[in-house]
Structures are given as C-alpha cells and as structure tokens.
Amino acid sequence: MNAVRQTMDPSEAAASSGGNRARQVVDLFREHNAALVAFLRARLNSLADAQEVAQEVYLKLLSLSDETVIDAPRAFLFRAASNLAVDRIRMRNVRATAPVDPDADDWHVTPVPEQHASAHEQWRDLRVALDELPPKTSRAFVMHMIDGRDFATIAREMNLSERMVRYHVGNALAHCRERRDSAENPR
Amino acid sequence: MTTTTSPFDRPLEHTAADWWTRLRDPSLPDAELLAWSEWLEADPRHADAFEQASALAESIAAMGGAERRAFVDRYVPATATAPARARRPRFALALAAGVALAVVGAGAFLALKPRTQDVSASYASERAGHRDIALPDGSSIELGGASSVTARYGRDERMVDLDAGEAFFRVAHAERPFIVNAGPLRIRDLGTAFNVRRTGERVTVTVTEGRVRVSPMAAQSDAGTVELGAGREVSFDPETQAMRILDVDPANAVAWRGHRLEFVNEPLASVVENVNRYSKRPVRLADPTLGKLTFTGTVEVDTIDSWVAALPRVFPVRVATYPDRLELARQTTMARSAQPR
Numbered sequence: 001m002n003a004v005r006q007t008m009d010p011s012e013a014a015a016s017s018g019g020n021r022a023r024q025v026v027d028l029f030r031e032h033n034a035a036l037v038a039f040l041r042a043r044l045n046s047l048a049d050a051q052e053v054a055q056e057v058y059l060k061l062l063s064l065s066d067e068t069v070i071d072a073p074r075a076f077l078f079r080a081a082s083n084l085a086v087d088r089i090r091m092r093n094v095r096a097t098a099p100v101d102p103d104a105d106d107w108h109v110t111p112v113p114e115q116h117a118s119a120h121e122q123w124r125d126l127r128v129a130l131d132e133l134p135p136k137t138s139r140a141f142v143m144h145m146i147d148g149r150d151f152a153t154i155a156r157e158m159n160l161s162e163r164m165v166r167y168h169v170g171n172a173l174a175h176c177r178e179r180r181d182s183a184e185n186p187r
Numbered sequence: 188m189t190t191t192t193s194p195f196d197r198p199l200e201h202t203a204a205d206w207w208t209r210l211r212d213p214s215l216p217d218a219e220l221l222a223w224s225e226w227l228e229a230d231p232r233h234a235d236a237f238e239q240a241s242a243l244a245e246s247i248a249a250m251g252g253a254e255r256r257a258f259v260d261r262y263v264p265a266t267a268t269a270p271a272r273a274r275r276p277r278f279a280l281a282l283a284a285g286v287a288l289a290v291v292g293a294g295a296f297l298a299l300k301p302r303t304q305d306v307s308a309s310y311a312s313e314r315a316g317h318r319d320i321a322l323p324d325g326s327s328i329e330l331g332g333a334s335s336v337t338a339r340y341g342r343d344e345r346m347v348d349l350d351a352g353e354a355f356f357r358v359a360h361a362e363r364p365f366i367v368n369a370g371p372l373r374i375r376d377l378g379t380a381f382n383v384r385r386t387g388e389r390v391t392v393t394v395t396e397g398r399v400r401v402s403p404m405a406a407q408s409d410a411g412t413v414e415l416g417a418g419r420e421v422s423f424d425p426e427t428q429a430m431r432i433l434d435v436d437p438a439n440a441v442a443w444r445g446h447r448l449e450f451v452n453e454p455l456a457s458v459v460e461n462v463n464r465y466s467k468r469p470v471r472l473a474d475p476t477l478g479k480l481t482f483t484g485t486v487e488v489d490t491i492d493s494w495v496a497a498l499p500r501v502f503p504v505r506v507a508t509y510p511d512r513l514e515l516a517r518q519t520t521m522a523r524s525a526q527p528r
Contacts, residue, residue, distance in 0.1 A: 035224040042210035045248045142262040145247045166208040174204035
C-alpha cells in the first residue's frame with residue numbers, strides 16, 4: 001500500500017497531515033494512556049480486556065482520515081473507548097448466553113488445591129468485611145459486583161434510586177478496600 | 188506508630204470508590220468523565236487509590252461459580268422472582284442454565300429458554316478493513332472489507348447471518364449444527380472451513396476443508412440441496428436462480444485474506460461491488476450494461492487504481508477519474524480521443 005501511494009503521490013508521503021495525525025495520536029496516548037486504561041478497566045472490570053481495547057482505540061484513532069478534525073481530543077478518546085467497550089461487553093454476552101459446552105468452558109473446572117485454599121481465604125475475608133456493613137449496602141454491592149446486575153435493575157429490585165444504589169456500592173467497595181489494606185499492612 | 192507504607196486514607200479511598208461506581212454507568216456524561224480524568228491525573232495517589240479499588244472489584248468479579256452463588260444466597264434475599272431468574276454475569280448465566288438442565292429437567296429449562304437464546308451480536312468491518320471474530324464455541328470468522336455478520340447462538344444451533352460482503356468461517360466441531368444464512372442460500376456444516384461471498388443476492392460458497400450442505404433458503408424440502416467437499420465451490424446466480432458447481436483451488440477463494448480478490452466468470456457488476464469493499468475511491472459503472480461483461484482474474488486490493496486503469500485493455504471501456512470516484516463508461520471511437528486522463 002505504501003509503495004503504491006508513494007509512486008502515485010510522492011508529495012503526500014513527506015511532511016503531510018498523515019504524519020500530524022500519527023503525532024497527535026501518539027501525544028494523546030502518551031498523556032492519557034493511564035487514564036484510558038483505568039477508565040476501560042472500570043467499564044470492563046478486567047485489566048487484560050482494558051489493555052486490549054485501549055490498543056483498539058489507538059488503532060482506530062490512527063486509521064481516521066486526515067480530514068477528520070478532532071477538536072476535543074480527550075473527550076474524543078474516551079468516547080471512542082466507551083464505544084469499543086460496549087462492543088466488548090456485547091461480545092461477552094454472546095459468550096455468556098451460549099449454552100454450556102463442557103469442552104469449551106473452563107470456569108467450572110475444579111481449581112488446583114493451593115489456588116483453592118487462597119481463594120477460600122480471600123472470600124472469607126470478603127464475607128467478614130461485608131458482614132460489618134448495613135444489609136442494604138452489602139446487598140447492593142453483591143448484586144452489582146458478584147451477581148453482575150446493573151444499577152437500574154438493582155434500583156428497581158431494592159426500591160431505591162440509582163444514585164443510592166451507587167452510593168451503597170461505592171461505600172462497600174471503600175470498606176472492603178480498607179479491610180483488605182489492614183490485612184495486608186498490619187500497623 | 189511508624190509505617191513504611193502510606194496509611195489508609197479513608198476520604199481518598201471513598202472518593203476513588205465513588206468514581207469507580209460512576210464510571211460503571213455507561214451513560215456517564217462526557218463532562219463527568221473529563222472531571223474524573225482530571226482528578227485521576229492530578230495526583231499519583233489518586234491514580235493509585237483508583238487502581239486499588241479497580242483491582243479489588245476485578246478480583247471479586249472473577250469469583251468462581253460456586254462461591255458466587257454462595258455470596259448471592261447470603262446477601263441477596265430471595266424474592267418471588269429470584270429462583271427462576273437467570274443470573275446475569277457472563278459465567279453465572281451459563282451456569283444457571285446448566286444447573287437447571289441437570290436438576291429440574293427439560294420442562295423447567297424451557298421456561299428459561301427466552302433468556303438463554305436469541306441474544307445476537309453483530310460485527311462489521313470497515314472499508315478495506317479486516318476483522319477477526321472469535322466465537323464462544325471456538326469457531327472463528329474472518330471478515331473481509333465492508334462486510335457484516337450477525338451471530339445468534341441458540342441451544343440447538345449456531346446461526347450466523349452474512350448480511351453483506353465476504354467472510355471465511357472456521358467452524359469448531361460440535362453437535363449443534365453451524366448454519367450460515369447468506370441471502371438466498373443457507374449453508375450448514377458440522378466442523379469445517381469455508382468462505383462465503385455475498386454480493387447482494389449473488390452468493391458464492393467455497394469449501395476449503397470438510398463438507399458443507401448448501402440449500403436455497405426458499406426450499407421447503409431437501410430439493411436443490413447440494414453437498415460440497417473441499418475444493419468445490421457453488422455459486423448462486425440470482426438471474427437464473429441456478430446453482431453452479433465448480434472445482435476450484437481453495438486457496439483462491441480465500442485469497443482476499445492475503446489482499447487479493449479472485450474471480451472466475453463473474454459479472455463485472457459483481458466484481459466492481461466486491462472491489463468497492465476495499466477501494467478508497469469507489470468504482471462506478473456509467474453504463475449498467477457493462478455490468479454483464481464477465482471477468483476472470485485477480486485484483487490486488489492494494490492496487491485497485493492500477494487494475495481499473497488496465498481494464499480498457501480487456502474490455503470496451505474507458506476510465507474517467509474523479510476526485511471521489513472512478514467511472515467506467517462504454518468506449519466509443521469519439522470518447523477514446525477525449526479521454527480525461
């Protein structure tokens with residue numbers, strides 16, 4: 001492709017807007033890559049997926065035609081990321097609704113013993129932390145974090161506003177962080 | 188009390204956790220998102236607290252199926268709808284379906300069916316783009332330029348609609364048949380690899396491995412169904428409504444994956460439509476009768492302009508170059524001298 005383009009229009013290969021676009025994208029990423037991955041990680045709840053989708057965002061921005069003017073680069077970056085995150089979640093949902101294929105799925109495989117032991121301990125600590133919270137707070141937290149419901153569904157079921165559901169989930173998350181922190185750093 | 192690690196900063200942790208929950212909302216306004224990114228980038232401690240909160244959330248979300256159920260049972264009081272309700276997370280839903288099937292039998296499972304079936308995912312590639320799609324059962328689809336598919340996986344079958352363009356399917360063997368609907372044709376298979384090119388109602392299916400069954404969508408019975416092995420190709424011609432079977436080199440059918448399009452006796456209209464899935468400047472036929480000329484040969488998708496420029500040597504056409512398109516017109520003696528190139 002490059003060879004062809006150069007023979008067809010040598011002026012374009014040199015100091016053109018194509019180079020500017022690439023530089024703009026590189027700068028954008030240098031400045032905001034950490035925030036981009038952090039944002040995607042919160043949306044997707046997976047660092048590995050976040051890093052992958054961040055790559056997709058990068059490629060998408062690079063492939064924009066030179067005529068596309070990006071006037072609010074950071075907002076543009078997050079919007080592109082947000083759209084690709086939606087695609088990713090949709091893809092997961094297909095995976096989730098595919099009927100159980102014993103050969104293809106590995107989530108039900110019995111964990112190896114030492115992993116199982118540490119997992120057991122980890123979840124016991126989580127249970128202890130959740131038991132310290134008001135029932136509504138732990139319930140909203142478990143429904144969102146463990147049962148995978150969105151805030152709107154939880155709000156309906158618990159007869160609360162979405163804002164309150166979010167408040168409970170945030171509170172519980174901070175509390176669990178504190179308990180985890182004091183377990184790891186006894187002072 | 189001296190500490191080597193920074194002490195737990197409760198207000199900061201609450202702010203981080205609050206931001207985390209806000210970011211979970213897909214409809215978060217841009218302005219709030221920007222406010223969050225400014226908060227995050229303002230201080231490394233902010234970024235660190237946010238990362239810790241995210242890591243904890245991620246580890247909890249990765250909880251195994253059995254523990255997941257134990258937590259839900261413990262903290263989420265059962266309501267009237269709770270027992271039958273399909274659990275939402277990606278693993279738990281499949282688990283719920285499996286458990287229902289195992290312990291309560293098919294009758295109860297049928298009640299869950301609408302939730303576990305007919306959820307579809309659509310994928311599209313950009314002009315000149317390629318896209319690889321990994322399906323949940325281990326099958327994969329490679330999409331050619333400007334192509335789109337919709338995957339609908341159900342309990343009894345794996346269904347994929349080829350809405351437009353070209354796709355190469357590599358099907359993982361399973362009991363559930365894998366079915367591709369491509370306009371007038373339906374392709375059925377049980378573990379193989381094949382290519383489907385759809386140009387409107389013109390469809391070409393080429394088998395590279397294994398066997399497939401191809402039948403007209405309209406057929407009530409097995410009438411018109413053909414079975415193809417590797418190295419065979421069937422083309423459906425919408426004008427004659429006929430299926431034509433050819434022996435081919437399977438490598439040619441999937442040449443697009445290496446940026447080449449191969450055509451054998453293909454109407455020029457269809458060739459142009461396929462080329463346009465890759466061309467920066469679309470090719471147009473000024474005279475529709477040109478579309479009936481048949482073309483056999485190779486088009487390199489990276490050098491479409493040169494392919495078009497060479498067409499007057501094999502067809503009675505002339506090429507007009509415009510900034511936004513390349514136009515093919517019927518060649519006349521007059522026009523030849525007035526070529527705008």
